[in-house]
Amino acid sequence: MKYICAFAWLLGLLATLPAIANENNKFIKDTNLIINSEETVFTVDAIHSGTTTFKTSITILNANGQHRAKLYVPYDKLSKVNYIKGTLYDGKGRRIKQLKNSEIADISAVSNSSLVTDNRVKVANLTHTVYPYLVEFEYKITSKNMMFYPLWRPLDEENMMVEKASLSVLVPKGSKLRYRETNMPDKVKKESTDLHDVYVWQVQKLTPVRQEPSGPPLKETVPQVRTAPADFEVDGYQGNMESWESYGLFFEKLNKDRDVLPLETQQKLQALVADLNTPEEKIKKVYDYLQGKTRYVSIQLGIGGWQPFEANFVDSKGYGDCKALTNYTQAMLKAVGIKSYQALILAGDGESDILTDFPSSQFNHVVLCVPTANDTIWLECTSQTNAAGFAGSFTGGRHALLITPEGGKLVTTPDYVAQDNLQKRSIHVKLDETGNGTAQVTTVYTGIQQESRDYVLHNLKPEEQRKWLYQQVKVPSFEIKDYAWQQQKKFIPEVTEKMELSLRQCATLSGKRLFLSPNLMNKWTYAPEPIENRTTDVVRSMAFLDVDTVTFELPVGYTLEHKPQDRELKSMFGEYKSSTTIEGQKVIYVRSLKMDKGTFEPDTYAKYLEFLNSVITADKQQVVFVKNVQ
Structure with missing residues (x-):
């Protein structure tokens, strides 16, 4: 009977895919898996104990959904895995495999930094190589740690669909359950038995979601229920969480x-x-x-x-x-x-x-x-x-x-504004007749902008540091001749980085003209893709201030033909300024970009793209010189 039901369920599901595709074409083509059904039941037996039972049926559509054919069930000294069951079906509904207890791995959950832990995880693997296929899992856990009640997020990744899912929480009659619903299509339904008050949440036909560029994390936009106790006990210690x-x-x-x-x-x-x-x-x-x-x-x-x-x-x-x-x-x-x-x-x-x-x-x-x-x-x-x-x-x-x-x-805790997260750079470049040159670069990083340097300084060997720097320097063709770091551990910490670079084709020669991009090391190059009918906020999680001063010494014999216009851009997201000054054979370029931290309404996204694209355009400007004819 179970074989027939699974076969009918899978055939019915596959039959609906074309209709779903027509309705949500832009989503279904990238869908990796479908949660056909999922049931989570959490029962509070006492202030110090409870059980969780979980059942799910998942259709794996392609290799990108393969990870859901593995089940991970963590446990520790205060919890016990009572059982794990699993069944694998092929695309025609035929049962391929019934999970055996001997096939369930039991491994330590120790991380590299751990010395002693009793955290372990049971792993059940039903991955298959022919798509689509269906897996069913079921398990039960008994816990003596009642500080943690379920956090339920049925649509927990991109490119997945949920046909139906439910969370039921059973608490002793008259006990208090605390909960918080977010983005839920339907509110809780309350029921009761002779022994328990029952709280039930259900969702159906959740279509795939996508985290929009520069938007909030997925977990803030999908349906979610967070539950918690009032009174609880862990290993003999009682507490209250109200x-x-x-x-x-x-x-x-x-x-x-x-x-x-x-x-x-x-x-x-x-x-x-x-x-x-x-x-x-x-x-x-x-x-x-x-x-x-x-x-x-x-x-x-x-x-x-x-x-x-x-x-x-x-x-x-x-x-x-x-x-x-x-x-x-x-x-x-x-x-x-x-x-x-x-x-x-x-x-x-x-x-x-x-x-x-x-x-x-x-x-x-x-x-x-x-x-x-x-x-x-x-x-x-x-x-x-x-x-x-x-x-x-x-x-x-x-x-x-x-x-x-x-x-x-x-x-x-302390929040850091743009001036705290500073990158202040001074570059002096000396060019030769071929467009090659040498550059002396001094950069001061503070606050969050110094964190990557702090890590590299204290955790990488010199040869690894040099390799890392090659990945960071955004110059088309160069060689690091020398580098050094100096760190100051202040409340807003500071790292000063000094580099000597050998530059190849820093300036481009074409006939009698010399083309120079004055923004040598800090061009803004990225703007997220346009989105019609954006639904989520624009989120900027870090503020920063970049100030670059670049001085080029040109070989003698060149006359200015074109100088970029000074630019000044202002928006709710930040400010940009750039100026280019010519003093004899010197080009002095000064550029600053301040980006603020904040959350902005969805309809500001077009203005955000406009600002970033304007910065990209401004950073591409060139200075053009003509060689004097003798």
Whole structure:
């Protein structure tokens, strides 16, 4: 019977594809997979335990959908995989394979930076080589970690369709379920049984979506339901998540009395800062000590995924994860009389901010917040190279949850404006009669713009650094004769880069004319594609300011024939200026581009493209000289 049902389902699905194609032609041609059906049922058995059952049927249409024929089911010390089932059918509905338990791989989920973890994953592989084909998966998980309720996002990637999917959450009768719906076509339906209150969300016939250029991430535009408990328990520790204040109290409880350092270490730290006058100097000295003494190692064991190792452990071992190193730094600052607070944060370059109106487990990292009379200093305690006080692209410009004795408090981390993220470059080029030349280049990078240099400086060998620089320098034909970096670890850190370049055909000779592109190294070349009927906002996630001054020394004997017009462009997205000055045999080109950070209405997209294309055109301008005839 199951074979017949699967066959009928697949034939029916394939028969509908032409009709779907006619209705959504611009989508179906790129569709990689179809979720025929998906059912997720999460049952809260008690404050400390629950189960999840999952069933899905997926049609894989081409190789780009192949990844969904593999099922990954993670588990750890606090959870158990009860069973996994799977079946593979070919394009005619014939059953090819029934998954055997012996074919389910059980592997460690250890990353390269982890030392100790109990995170594991079961992997079921039903990939096939002839398309289309259909896979069915089913599994059940029992969990003793009730801090995490389901995050349901049925349309979770581009180029996929969803015929139908549902999430059901069952909580004990009279218990409270907290939830937040986003972009859902239909609201929750509430039902009940003798034992449970049941919350059901359903979606049907979701067509493929695409992340629009310069738009928000896909997860912000598709249907989504985030659920969370009110009261919960993890490994014997109880907490409440109805407010950020109460959620913070849970972590304050986990951290209690774990900041004790050996007396010898306390005395050493006090001696280290004895001659320093300001809190800022002491904070930097302690942070430097941390960076020189410790290294980051991820340690995830049971409640240890949320509770830090004690400070004396890190002090003796010299390693820890983000929680442990942050707790250790807090303990060291306490030893020299400086109060600080651990802060939960959703870290990651370009990561979206948390939903501030829905207290829940949305964090993946811990940093340290140190208030002072003049400012608030943020410390990334897992880094051995970061400047004290610099949050950067990894944790800057978003909300964090301070863990205080009074509970959790939402605050914002430093956000960086264009002037903070500076690239200021000075280039002096000396040209010869053939159009070749040599260039002395000095560039100062600050803030987020120095992050890539900081990484290369501290993590790559000299030969790798040189190779990396060749990829970064945007000059048609050149050779790096020499380079050097100098770094200053300030609150807005700074890297000065000096290069000596040998340039080939920097200027183009055609008959008696010499053509020169004055914007040597910083031409803007990209504008996203036009989109009719745009539906999502235009998002610029980073502000920056580039200022270039380029001086060319020409060989004698040339007279100016054409000089580019000075350009000045202004828009809601930024400002551009360029000017070209001729002083005898010198060409002096000055160009600045400031781009702001922000979210703009969808109907501004055409103006955004217009501004970028105007910058591209301005950056292409040339100076033309004519050789004097004797």
